[in-house]
Amino acid sequence: MRPPSKWGRRSKRCLTLFCLGFAIILVIVLIGVFPIGWILFPPRLPSPHPPYPHQEPAVPADPHPDFTVDIYSDAAIGIYLWQHIFKASTTSKLGGSLLYGFHKVDGLSFRFRTGPALAATETITEPHVVLVVNGRTEGKVLRARQWLEVTARSPLVENVGLVLLGNEQCNNEWLLWYLESSKYKIRVVFIVYDSTLVDGKRVFQWPLGVATYRGFPLLELQTGDIVGQRRYLCHFMGTVYRNNSRMQLVKALEGSKFTEKCYIKTRYEWPESETEDSASDYLKTLETSESVLSPLGMNAECYRIYEALSVGALPIVEDQKSPGMCDSPYRLLKEFNVPAYFVADWDELETTLEYLASLSEEELLHQRHKIIRWYAKFLQQMRDRFVNVIKQTFIIQK
Incomplete structure (x- = not known):
């Protein structure tokens, strides 16, 4: 058996030193290229599974944040x-x-x-x-x-x-x-x-809305605001025009057995603005009335309809067309099923007031609740319609 050649031993030693040197160089290169944290703690791959139920997904950004x-x-x-x-x-x-x-x-x-x-x-x-x-x-x-x-x-x-x-x-x-x-x-x-x-x-x-130009306030009535017996069965405070159905309303009220239970205040000239006293009187009596009479004026749609709704009073509305080019009176209110009582003419007033007078206090309170809830929802629906139409016409169809 031959002894190991000294050249073989040298070859092995050189190979070992070469491998060790190559390994050192490789480590230095890796440290220079990648952060040490990536080598020691490599990043985890994202999970293919959806987030756990308690993890809320990210809310999408507003597509028009600056509009x-x-x-x-x-x-x-x-x-x-x-x-x-x-x-x-x-x-x-x-x-x-x-x-x-x-x-x-x-x-x-x-x-x-x-x-x-x-x-x-x-x-x-x-x-x-x-x-x-x-x-x-x-x-x-x-x-x-x-x-x-x-x-x-x-x-x-x-x-x-x-x-x-x-x-x-x-x-x-x-x-x-x-x-x-x-x-x-x-x-x-x-x-x-x-x-x-x-x-x-x-x-x-x-909608026409309430008479803001006369200072009619924003009323957001709650349950506590509408409980208790109201003083007046019906309410009418307004201008009576000649050759107008309002004359018929006045005659119907004069011959009614309920006249004493209604608040009636008429005038024959329309004022541009109310005095502070007349505005206060109007609001106080309106809030203590079960119903509000809304005859045809210069147009069928009157401020008093919305003002009645805002205080939980039942609008009793004359369902007639205005003169001129008008065709569909109360189109918007009827579209949203307004809680109002429509009469063809004021000959129906007596039977309507008889019905209201027959209601119990509990039934009247339920009616007030229904009216103020409807009006609050109606305002919200008008807001949503306005905003949605603006989006549709200003942004989407742009």
């Missing part, structure tokens, strides 16, 4: 929209001549401006604008046209919405030219009072 709509209100119905429907507040500026506010609803931010300081000479630089304007008379229409020209002149305005207090004879044909012209960028119109323009696609019916 802001600016509301310029040149009519009192803007206050009804902002304070009563949106339930938003305002801040006074310039000695009360300007009211403004901020509110966010369902991912949209709204900025609101109204007051005497707001003029149709404004320079509007916001891209998404809603104008609240009055179209009752020719003079009011002229001012509404001026506002539409303001938005048309601005190269920055992309979308325009309109909330219009329409003509009481339902003649709003002046608006057609603006709707047909792309210059004015009108995407949607919400119109008060019946109109043949309403199609539920671009033109929507909108």
